[in-house]
Amino acid sequence: MWTTAPDLAPVRESYTTGRSIQWTKVYELPEYVYFNHSIHIHKGIGCTTCHGRVDRMPLTWQDPPLTMAWCLDCHKNPEQYVRPRSEVFSMSYSPPTNQLKLGTQLVQEYQIERRTSCTVCHR
Template structure:
């Protein structure tokens, strides 16, 4: 997790200054060139070896479990909690009770120590991100994590770069869907670009990002403010 122990503390300070509205465009460009990219964050394809061969393809794709069955906090909190061992054992006390693949889960259940899952996605600490702000406004998991329901092992699909965040923040409409379909990764796959845009515009109006005439509101300008993501 401590990728950049040296530059992080003063970067925090700097970003607070930027949030305060200082004229720092020049400095910002220099910083971008100087630091380049923070490797692990941007590492699309990153797929650490997990302590248990847990498969989303099986549990979500085949068994049909909803994301929120395990990631219970995605709608209510900034972070998306990884499930406690109890969630697994509610089935696995009876299902595959002797499977050696589940050894670490059973020993966690008996010791009370969590399974040491390795984090796949990890933004630098100076970036503020919030799951509930996206999930409760119609941004599906699939927009940022890809087809997790087809993955045997989760890997990072998007680069999670600032440019990537901003690309959607500048024009979210085609990335939005009715809130009750956010965890249905298959939903709306056949829609054309025009259909996505038209449906998205209506959702944008509902969120107050567009006014009734379809013009961006002041709330829309917050989407690209430095202090929205660097606070």
């Protein structure tokens, strides 16, 4: 939970320029957990799925819990979350009512694997 609102300018700047972000850490995984953004974005996981509506922050900032269970829920069931790649950066995208059908198609199309083995995240 925040006591002060995070400054979001760097996130917006990164959207428009595509340059990586200099940012005061607000999300932080333990050292022993490996994470990288690019595979998630490449496989159709939207920013808002993990970060909430950053365009409406700070009022509605949602922080992901960053727990192992949260990571694994999606790694086991990616069809519940995947969206078309063209929508990855969209802030207003909401899943369609037939998400499971669309998600199942996209899991095939993007060749998403269910990556649940320990060494995926702990190397």
